[in-house]
Amino acid sequence: MAALTETEAAAEAAPAPGRPDAPRRVPRWRRSLRPYLLIVPALLLTGGILYPFGLGLYYTIFDFSATKPQPDMVGLENYLTIVKQDAFWRSALVTVMYAVGATAVETVLGVGVALLLNRGTRLGRTLEKVLILPLMIAPVIAAIMWKLMLQPSVGVINYLLRPFGLGGVQWTDTPTGALLSSIMVDVWVYTPFVAILALAGLRSLPRSPFEAAAVDGAGRWFTFRRLTLPMLWPYVLVAVIFRFMDSLKVFDIIYALTEGGPGDSTVVLQIRAYLEAIRFQRYSFGISYMIILWAVVYLASMVLVRYLARAQRRAAEVSQ
Amino acid sequence: MSTGTDTKTSTGTSTGKGRGGASRGRLVSVAANAALIAYFVFALFPVAWMVILSIKPADQLFNTYFSFSPTLETYRTVLGAGGDEGVPFVRFFVNSLVVSLGAVALSLAIGLPAAYAAARWRFRGSENLMFTLLSFRFAPELTVIIPLFVLYQQLGLFDTYVGMIWVLQLVTLPLIVWIMRSYFSDLSPELEQAALLDGYTRRQAFVRIALPLVKPGIAAVSLLAFIFAWNNFVFPLILTSSEAQTVTVGALSFLGGDRPKYNLTAAAALVSVVPPLLLALTIQRYLVRGLSFGAVKS
Numbered sequence: 061m062a063a064l065t066e067t068e069a070a071a072e073a074a075p076a077p078g079r080p081d082a083p084r085r086v087p088r089w090r091r092s093l094r095p096y097l098l099i100v101p102a103l104l105l106t107g108g109i110l111y112p113f114g115l116g117l118y119y120t121i122f123d124f125s126a127t128k129p130q131p132d133m134v135g136l137e138n139y140l141t142i143v144k145q146d147a148f149w150r151s152a153l154v155t156v157m158y159a160v161g162a163t164a165v166e167t168v169l170g171v172g173v174a175l176l177l178n179r180g181t182r183l184g185r186t187l188e189k190v191l192i193l194p195l196m197i198a199p200v201i202a203a204i205m206w207k208l209m210l211q212p213s214v215g216v217i218n219y220l221l222r223p224f225g226l227g228g229v230q231w232t233d234t235p236t237g238a239l240l241s242s243i244m245v246d247v248w249v250y251t252p253f254v255a256i257l258a259l260a261g262l263r264s265l266p267r268s269p270f271e272a273a274a275v276d277g278a279g280r281w282f283t284f285r286r287l288t289l290p291m292l293w294p295y296v297l298v299a300v301i302f303r304f305m306d307s308l309k310v311f312d313i314i315y316a317l318t319e320g321g322p323g324d325s326t327v328v329l330q331i332r333a334y335l336e337a338i339r340f341q342r343y344s345f346g347i348s349y350m351i352i353l354w355a356v357v358y359l360a361s362m363v364l365v366r367y368l369a370r371a372q373r374r375a376a377e378v379s380q
Numbered sequence: 381m382s383t384g385t386d387t388k389t390s391t392g393t394s395t396g397k398g399r400g401g402a403s404r405g406r407l408v409s410v411a412a413n414a415a416l417i418a419y420f421v422f423a424l425f426p427v428a429w430m431v432i433l434s435i436k437p438a439d440q441l442f443n444t445y446f447s448f449s450p451t452l453e454t455y456r457t458v459l460g461a462g463g464d465e466g467v468p469f470v471r472f473f474v475n476s477l478v479v480s481l482g483a484v485a486l487s488l489a490i491g492l493p494a495a496y497a498a499a500r501w502r503f504r505g506s507e508n509l510m511f512t513l514l515s516f517r518f519a520p521e522l523t524v525i526i527p528l529f530v531l532y533q534q535l536g537l538f539d540t541y542v543g544m545i546w547v548l549q550l551v552t553l554p555l556i557v558w559i560m561r562s563y564f565s566d567l568s569p570e571l572e573q574a575a576l577l578d579g580y581t582r583r584q585a586f587v588r589i590a591l592p593l594v595k596p597g598i599a600a601v602s603l604l605a606f607i608f609a610w611n612n613f614v615f616p617l618i619l620t621s622s623e624a625q626t627v628t629v630g631a632l633s634f635l636g637g638d639r640p641k642y643n644l645t646a647a648a649a650l651v652s653v654v655p656p657l658l659l660a661l662t663i664q665r666y667l668v669r670g671l672s673f674g675a676v677k678s
Contacts, residue, residue, distance in 0.1 A: 094582065095498075095500075095501040095506070096503065098494060098496060098497035099493070099494045099509065101489070101490035101493070102490050102509070102513075102557065105490055105553060106513065108549075109516060109549065112524045112527040112528045112531060113519075113523060113524050113527070115527040116526060116527035172415070172419075176412050176415060181409070181412075181413065183413050184416060189664075190423075192664065193424065193427065193657065193660075194426075195660075196607060196653070196657050196660040197427075197611075197656070198613060198652070198656070199611070200611075200613040200628050201628065201631055201649045201653055202426070204631055204632065204635070204645060204649050205426045205427075205429075205430055205646075205649055206426060207635075208429075208430075208646060209426060209429060214441075214642075216429055216445060248423065251419075251423075252423070253671060256668055260668040260677075295676055298675045299672075302672065306518075309519075309520040309521070311521070311613075312614065315613075329520070330521070330522055333520075333522045333526070334522060337522070337526040337529070338529065343527075343529075346526050347526050347527065350520050350522045351523065353523075354519055354520055354523050357519070357520060358518075
């Protein structure tokens with residue numbers, strides 16, 4: 061905002077005449093320092109967060125644990141040990157399955173709900189008021205709720221399924237069931253997130269391409285495929301990026317619903333790091349897990365954000 | 381679990397009333413409404429069921445599902461003695477209030493000036509700082525928490541309000557800085573320029589012109605930050621034990637022991653979601669920008 065600085069300089073060089081409280085002149089060096097002064101507290105706090113992160117990074121080249129408070133430097137051994145572990149690859153696979161599964165279902169369901177709400181029916185307008193309810197409930201509380209409901213023998217879900225001959229589903233007691241159940245809780249909490257962004261997108265679409273298509277007698281399906289979807293895609297993509305990145309580091313839902321069980325079938329990477337660092341007090345090892353996850357999340361975000369920029373350009377072309 | 385959404389039901393414009401054959405239009409409408417109702421049953425039933433569980437007498441928990449004589453005894457226990465384990469739930473609730481409010485207040489105090497500076501000036505390092513803040517949003521929490529767990533033990537910040545408020549900045553500060561920067565950027569700088577020409581100082585222009593204009597944005601982003609701080613689980617789980625423990629961790633305490641208490645758990649869950657839900661209703665209009673970190677503006 062160079063314009064503003066110039067105005068400021070002009071105003072301060074030539075104080076408004078006739079004003080009783082003509083401002084003091086502020087020297088140039090102080091003016092150029094100003095943004096930095098405003099940002100110093102934020103910088104300090106950022107430093108306060110980056111310090112533990114740096115400390116964590118530093119810990120990973122040691123074998124620091126509760127049983128070894130005087131650690132030795134081990135270089136990259138922690139990372140090498142992790143990458144050679146079957147447990148790590150199992151965790152990585154479960155994490156990716158969870159993230160892909162949850163993101164895919166939330167995207168389809170969220171966009172579907174947004175399209176239905178966008179029809180402007182009275183039912184839709186009424187229901188839209190409570191759309192965000194699950195999203196505002198803490199994920200851990202949501203998982204607790206579902207845990208009570210999915211209990212095989214006394215939970216209400218199996219009670220309701222009994223008439224259909226499905227009263228004995230072992231929801232979280234089998235590896236596959238536990239993973240699907242936790243994805244379902246994720247879907248319950250976060251589908252409104254996708255729906256809200258998609259709805260905002262739908263409501264900001266330009267009118268004219270649709271009017272042109274209607275004049276040309278284009279069918280509904282054609283209009284949806286060729287106009288709605290490409291123009292809506294950048295909005296949906298923002299939701300997809302947020303959901304995918306967040307579900308890669310899922311913790312709350314798994315912790316409360318399955319605690320990583322049965323066995324270690326739902327031990328995602330953040331749960332694994334928790335068990336290593338907090339439960340077994342192998343600090344260096346636990347942090348090493350997290351640095352690997354952090355690197356993956358970071359790379360994933362770079363790729364996805366690039367793709368988002370491309371999609372936004374394409375959407376702009378469609379709406380021309 | 382997923383409801384079959386009918387892709388043929390939208391034209392992308394909000395005026396998409398069923399044209400074409402009347403009967404086909406009717407059919408589409410009925411299908412669309414049915415799909416919507418199916419989704420919202422899935423979305424709302426768990427909350428309704430928690431209400432039912434929480435007002436069931438303990439002896440009717442598992443032998444009846446929808447017929448029972450309601451009681452408020454459960455809430456008396458949760459908000460009073462805390463059952464056999466003596467869980468101090470009211471205290472957790474107060475703790476949640478204190479740390480969430482503290483985190484939002486601190487973030488506002490340092491985040492608002494920073495957001496204003498980032499919106500109004502291009503200076504060396506401003507973009508880097510913004511993206512560093514954004515990266516906090518996506519960093520796996522345990523990357524920072526595990527070192528902090530060690531550090532807090534040494535510094536005496538473990539299980540304290542100060543320690544919790546500090547770490548919650550990870551959640552609240554990026555949100556407040558990013559969203560407020562987008563609000564300040566939307567303001568035309570001309571008003572502030574006019575004020576400067578009138579002899580206002582920079583500080584006066586910020587406090588008297590810019591801040592009042594973004595008040596709705598500040599209110600909305602503060603509430604959203606409060607909700608996220610309140611709903612956080614992993615920080616209090618690892619960095620508190622009893623003194624500063626919050627409701628999200630406390631809600632799990634009735635599930636412990638050899639006999640998990642479903643009715644107490646349901647009541648605790650419901651009590652803990654009251655503040656975020658009440659606040660959420662007041663900021664519906666601002667949610668899109670807040671949830672997407674300013675990437676989508678409604």
